[in-house]
Amino acid sequence: MDWDKLRIFHAVASAGSLTHAGDVLNLSQSAVSRQIRALEESLNTTLFHRHARGLILTEQGELLYDATSAMVKRLEAAEARIRDSEDEVYGELRVTTTTAFGVLWLAPRLGKLYEKYPDLKIDLMLEERVLDLPMREADVAIRMKEPSQADLIRRRLMNIRMRLYATRSYLDRHGTPSSLEDLAQHRLISQNLKAPQVAAGAALVQTLLAHEIRPCLTVNSYYGVLQSVLSDLGIGVLPHYLTADFPGLVRVLPEIESGDVPVFLAYPEELRQSKRVSVFRDFVTSEIVAYRNRLQDEVLA
Numbered sequence: 001m002d003w004d005k006l007r008i009f010h011a012v013a014s015a016g017s018l019t020h021a022g023d024v025l026n027l028s029q030s031a032v033s034r035q036i037r038a039l040e041e042s043l044n045t046t047l048f049h050r051h052a053r054g055l056i057l058t059e060q061g062e063l064l065y066d067a068t069s070a071m072v073k074r075l076e077a078a079e080a081r082i083r084d085s086e087d088e089v090y091g092e093l094r095v096t097t098t099t100a101f102g103v104l105w106l107a108p109r110l111g112k113l114y115e116k117y118p119d120l121k122i123d124l125m126l127e128e129r130v131l132d133l134p135m136r137e138a139d140v141a142i143r144m145k146e147p148s149q150a151d152l153i154r155r156r157l158m159n160i161r162m163r164l165y166a167t168r169s170y171l172d173r174h175g176t177p178s179s180l181e182d183l184a185q186h187r188l189i190s191q192n193l194k195a196p197q198v199a200a201g202a203a204l205v206q207t208l209l210a211h212e213i214r215p216c217l218t219v220n221s222y223y224g225v226l227q228s229v230l231s232d233l234g235i236g237v238l239p240h241y242l243t244a245d246f247p248g249l250v251r252v253l254p255e256i257e258s259g260d261v262p263v264f265l266a267y268p269e270e271l272r273q274s275k276r277v278s279v280f281r282d283f284v285t286s287e288i289v290a291y292r293n294r295l296q297d298e299v300l301a
Contacts, residue, residue: 001042001043004035005038007068008025008035008036008039009039009047009064009068010068010069011025011032013047013055013065013068016054016055018032018036045058045060046058046061076091089120089275089276089279090119090276091119091120092121092122092123093120093122093123093276093280094122094125094138094139094140095122095123095124095125095138095141095280096125096126096127096137096140096141097124097125098126098128098142098143099128099223100222100223101144102142103223104222104241104245105241105242105245108245112283113280113283116283117279120279120280122280125138128196130143130147132149133152133266133267134149134150134151139274140266141264141265141267142263142265143263144198144262145261146262149266152266152267153267153268154265155281156262156263156264157263157264157288158262158263158291159260159261159262160240160241160261161200161239161258161259161260161261162204162237162238162239162257162258163238163240163254163257164183164252164256164257165236165242165250166234166236166249166250166252167232167249170229170234171252174186177252179253180211180253180256181211183211183252183253184211184213184214186213186234187215187216187217187235188205188208188209188216188217189217189218189219189228189233189237190205190217190236190237191205191218191220191222191237192218195221200260201258204237204257204258217234222238230246230248241291265285
């Protein structure tokens, strides 16, 4: 198939209009129409249903559009990889991490990265499923365990622990527990044990629930746990990295915490020379250092 015709077809399918596609391609409507007709004739099929409001893809058109969309994405990735060899930081970087870490820690800090590299496009994929980096489901991953996939460059960023937190207003009204027995008089807020979460967090919750805690509130994400705690609903099990950004949280029963949960940044070996990856890696590392220093200052204050 003629790539020029496929390029024009893709523009028409994306715009849903010959006129709008022509504007994008800097071609006349008649020139665009001729190319679409020629492509349909070469394939011996109809790619669009034509009506007064515009164009709608036929089933065959949908199949071709899926193919051209994949081609365009591959070309954009190739362009970004090629430009990675230049001085500028340009193109898309697909970053995957857990929902809680992405929403509560990473996303609020990305403005600093965009200030330095405004042409960088970040596709932030927040989910508990571990994406396959060697198969390029993502470029960079930040996960709460060491990646087991081969051919990955990995860096340990920090350790986190799950701890108990409440707000000062909640504790003023309901009292501050001084023992696990006292905790039984409070509502425990945690992730549902069936929800995807770090094993250390689940183990801590199971230990706490063995002490006949009053009716609990369970949520399927740490973001929901945090919002519930901030709403004075009880005492929550939360990762300690939140304390720097949410100073209103007060630690409860400081002797109770989970084991270490390692946080790793990883990316495929083939992206070792990628400037997009290196600036993101260095940015996250510097933010981790700043975060640690801030926590240390709060301890010493």
